[in-house]
Amino acid sequence: MSLQQLRDESDFDQLPHNVPVTATIADIEEKKGFIDHYRFVIEVKTKGGSKYFIYRRYREFFTLHQNLESKYSPEDAEKPGPNTCLLPPLPGKIFIGNKKEIAEGRIPELNTYMKRLLGLPVWFLLDDTLRMFFYQTDQDSQQQP
């Protein structure tokens, strides 16, 4: 194991227990309202081994991605700095189409997106915007998966 890998490993060991390490979409749910929308039922596993469900809609992913881009994407892609990183691409907005089919089509893409986000360097996993997205809110914990 290289020195870098050892350092990464020890950094990882230093991470708080509630840091998310995997997040996988388990289902989609239709939310009926003035405007129907779909949300993703996401199972999160933390470094400490706990598992819980959170419920996020596409626009929440979009907002997360915008925040992360504004913080970490180098203005000039050629000039990555010490605290910039190459973010995975977020599946794009879709303006027309069947909402259920759009949501279903997004499952593999958002799974890949989250897998790559949570695979970024250890320092990135401590970002508060990222952690807030994956924390279980009271609302999340009141839902039945």
Ligand SMILES: CCCC(=O)OC[C@@H](COP(=O)(O)O[C@@H]1[C@H](O)[C@H](OP(=O)(O)O)[C@@H](O)[C@H](O)[C@H]1O)OC(=O)CCC
């Ligand atoms: C031709 C039909 C016009 C139309 O319905 O546009 C829609 C608006 C809405 O666009 P936005 O709200 O900016 O963006 C939408 C939300 O992010 C939505 O999230 P969620 O699933 O969580 O609700 C996504 O599912 C849609 O794919 C996306 O288009 O788009 C714009 O405002 C851009 C200007 C057209």
